Amino acid sequence: MNLGRGAVAVWRRNADVFFKTWKTNFLPSIFEPLLYLVAMGLGFGGLVVGLTYAGQPIDYIRFLAPGLISISAMYGGFFECSYGSFVRMHYQKTFDAIVATPVSLEDVIVGEIMWGASKSLINSTIVLAVIALMGWLLFPAIQFTSLTLLLVPPITFLAGLLFSALAMIFTALVPNIDSFNYPFFLLITPMFLFGGTFFPISQLGAAEPFAYILPLTHTSLLIRDMSLGMSSPLDLLALVYVLVMTAATSYLAVRLMKKRLTR
Amino acid sequence: MPPVVVARDLVKKFEDLTAVDHISFDIEQGEIFGFLGPNGAGKSTVIRMIQCVSPVTSGRLEVLGMDVRERPREIKARLGVAPQDNNLDPDFNVIQNLTSYARYFGMPKDRAVRRANELLEFMQLEEKRTVMIEKLSGGMKRRLIVARALINDPDIIILDEPTTGLDPQARHLIWERVRQLKREGRTIILTTHYMDEAEQLCDRLVIMEQGKFLMEGTPRQMIADVVGDCVMEVIDADDEAERYLRTQGQQVERSADRLYVYSGECRTINQEFRRLYPEVYSVIRTATLEDVFLRLTGRRLRER
Ligand SMILES: Nc1ncnc2c1ncn2[C@@H]1O[C@H](COP(=O)(O)OP(=O)(O)O)[C@@H](O)[C@H]1O
Numbered sequence A: 001m002n003l004g005r006g007a008v009a010v011w012r013r014n015a016d017v018f019f020k021t022w023k024t025n026f027l028p029s030i031f032e033p034l035l036y037l038v039a040m041g042l043g044f045g046g047l048v049v050g051l052t053y054a055g056q057p058i059d060y061i062r063f064l065a066p067g068l069i070s071i072s073a074m075y076g077g078f079f080e081c082s083y084g085s086f087v088r089m090h091y092q093k094t095f096d097a098i099v100a101t102p103v104s105l106e107d108v109i110v111g112e113i114m115w116g117a118s119k120s121l122i123n124s125t126i127v128l129a130v131i132a133l134m135g136w137l138l139f140p141a142i143q144f145t146s147l148t149l150l151l152v153p154p155i156t157f158l159a160g161l162l163f164s165a166l167a168m169i170f171t172a173l174v175p176n177i178d179s180f181n182y183p184f185f186l187l188i189t190p191m192f193l194f195g196g197t198f199f200p201i202s203q204l205g206a207a208e209p210f211a212y213i214l215p216l217t218h219t220s221l222l223i224r225d226m227s228l229g230m231s232s233p234l235d236l237l238a239l240v241y242v243l244v245m246t247a248a249t250s251y252l253a254v255r256l257m258k259k260r261l262t263r
Numbered sequence B: 001m002p003p004v005v006v007a008r009d010l011v012k013k014f015e016d017l018t019a020v021d022h023i024s025f026d027i028e029q030g031e032i033f034g035f036l037g038p039n040g041a042g043k044s045t046v047i048r049m050i051q052c053v054s055p056v057t058s059g060r061l062e063v064l065g066m067d068v069r070e071r072p073r074e075i076k077a078r079l080g081v082a083p084q085d086n087n088l089d090p091d092f093n094v095i096q097n098l099t100s101y102a103r104y105f106g107m108p109k110d111r112a113v114r115r116a117n118e119l120l121e122f123m124q125l126e127e128k129r130t131v132m133i134e135k136l137s138g139g140m141k142r143r144l145i146v147a148r149a150l151i152n153d154p155d156i157i158i159l160d161e162p163t164t165g166l167d168p169q170a171r172h173l174i175w176e177r178v179r180q181l182k183r184e185g186r187t188i189i190l191t192t193h194y195m196d197e198a199e200q201l202c203d204r205l206v207i208m209e210q211g212k213f214l215m216e217g218t219p220r221q222m223i224a225d226v227v228g229d230c231v232m233e234v235i236d237a238d239d240e241a242e243r244y245l246r247t248q249g250q251q252v253e254r255s256a257d258r259l260y261v262y263s264g265e266c267r268t269i270n271q272e273f274r275r276l277y278p279e280v281y282s283v284i285r286t287a288t289l290e291d292v293f294l295r296l297t298g299r300r301l302r303e304r
């Protein structure tokens, strides 16, 4: 594959634009998890009794908090490489301008996916910080003290690569920007709800195996286990799933993008 | 010195449309080479193949001695391209457009800033340094696109319709800069559908239509070969006057309300015509590339 340093320059371009307006970019990502924590964790969680995770009893809000980190990792990358990349590609002609330089189209796509993953990392790290603050101030149940918590940011980046590459596949395929409604409705929203975020997938009963098809199920499993300092054989499997899917979706995204943009 | 661009039997097909149809040409180091032709002639398609962003369907295409299929990165590093459609980065202001673009060439930050400031001065945009792109007029955007094309100090500068839609003042600034760049020893490849632009700027040019070259050479030599040095232009000739002119045995072309009489003898023909048809307006003028196109195709390039 025709890949070089150019990907970093593409990443830098997007980072420059983002940090130019960081104030408006950061505020929503701080308040949203706060709202979820209070509404779902406190309000709804008060109704939940007898919840167990991996065979152990757990407070609902403690179960929920890592789910919120996973959700922000998913949305961060998927939004960036769907709507964000499409606007740059189609409306702003940014990709056309860049490929006239020694940067190749492969560099552009990989740079965009790396930037999408960075958005996942940034957003979910903010969520993690909000959780830490709330754990310290209000909800002792979400004080995460295990050292494996340090693995969470790199995992959100990895998850970000996967969701960004997945989004890029749709960006290469959709006829117009409104068409992104379909992947959001058919893929992202089901993952948001059923990907081990708001309740353990064991609740799905006979449908539980299907949840393992969803990428979010694996990334949320990893993020929750690392946040809580737990481990299960499934973690390794989840990691393999994420790595393989990231490679496969990235490859497909580059192939389809080249097909779309090479004329 | 070997030519900087060599094309042999170059073809580009889009599905069943042949946009570039077996053309061959050489572009020499240090010249201004023009592709002149109407919309849809295939000018941009040739340009996009030279700049290694559009795959060649068949034929040979070498830029700076390198095959476009094999060494696109190296070629692109030494080209500066001002594309036909504005693709400035709307997320950045004027100077950031240049410095962020410099990064794609791997240029270090301090050199990029220095070069960007020089170029803003060169294109008379210093005062717009921190203005966002959407606030620029069409002419300023065009100038910034040209400045951006120069950021990497290119050996070959490609300008795809650099003055389309610009007012005369903005056009003249760009023409002036193009000449200046040529004096610096750079090779310039230009496309245009303006006859006067091609005539004013190009050392050599090709007239292109439907993917093929109708003619090639220097503007003067083309005019001399095809038209001669003068043209008689007749406005609103009635049928009888037209019949008369056609019996003069010379090449006569009609375009809308005008007749063009091409002949080495056109001064004599005009004198006689004035005597016979004093009520019809006619005039003698020097021949232009527009006349070349009209004679070759029977049509004008662009309706006035
Ligand atoms: N991406 C494309 N897909 C299909 N046809 C194209 C594409 N780009 C250009 N063409 C066609 O190729 C021909 C030449 O176009 P172009 O090179 O843009 O002409 P010019 O620049 O001389 O106006 C036109 O008929 C145009 O419609």
Ligand SMILES: [Mg+2]
Residues within 6 Å of the ligand: B043, B044, B045, B084, B160, B161
């Ligand atoms: Mg064109």
